[in-house]
Amino acid sequence: MLSRTKLILVAVVVLTAAIPATYACLTWAVEAPLSFRLVGHREPVAGPGLFGDTVYKIPFDIEVRNTSSVAIHLIDLAVTSRSHATIPTGMFSHRGVGFGVAATSGMSDPVIIKAHDAVRFTYTSPGSTPEVLTSIQPEMGSLHVTHTKYRLLEWLFLVRSWCPASLQNRFPVFDGQYDVAPLEIPNPLPASTSSDLKSQISNFKS
DSSP, X not given: OXXXXXXXXXXXXXXXXXXXXXXXXXXXXXXXXXXXXXXXXXXXXXXEOTTSOEEEEEEEEEEEEEOSSSOEEEEEEEEEESSOSOOOOOEEEETTEEESTTOTTSSOOOEEEOTTOEEEEEEEEESSSTHHHHTTOEEEEEEEEEHHHHHHHHHHHHHHHHSOHHHHTTSOOOOOEXXXXXXXXXXXXXXXXXXXXXXHHTTSOO
């Protein structure tokens, strides 16, 4: 009788551990979870350049959609192009705050995009017309991790901080997932809207 009870307890423990382990395996990484769409652009804003000249910067609204069934922590974004080797350096922002490695205040916090949900970013590019972006056959590079992987990284970082220096280098290192996907551009392009990003653009150095 005692042996049967032990077997039942062991089975319950194994099943209890197997459920989160299976979930972690299924949600550890997903293939190309993000899609990108140009929603519109704002009116260009003029400002002083480094040499006393006038420079223009034009903000674009870009929708980032999570097509997967798991939440994604978006770490960084970049505009790329296979047909143009040189692309003007722009800046991404989310809700008026600089985003990504190029943020003026340094690396920003990840933005969480829930499963099958979308988040809008603003991409401010040098230039005065939408063609600075639409004419280069743009693609979007994104660095991201799933919510499952992000939580494990947080836990490992916490445990690592408690360990002596001699053991910290023995912890595994997990890189983020980098993908490149086309930027969908509507045809015709929506008309520009008035820009309310002057304060943000003033922080975008030429």
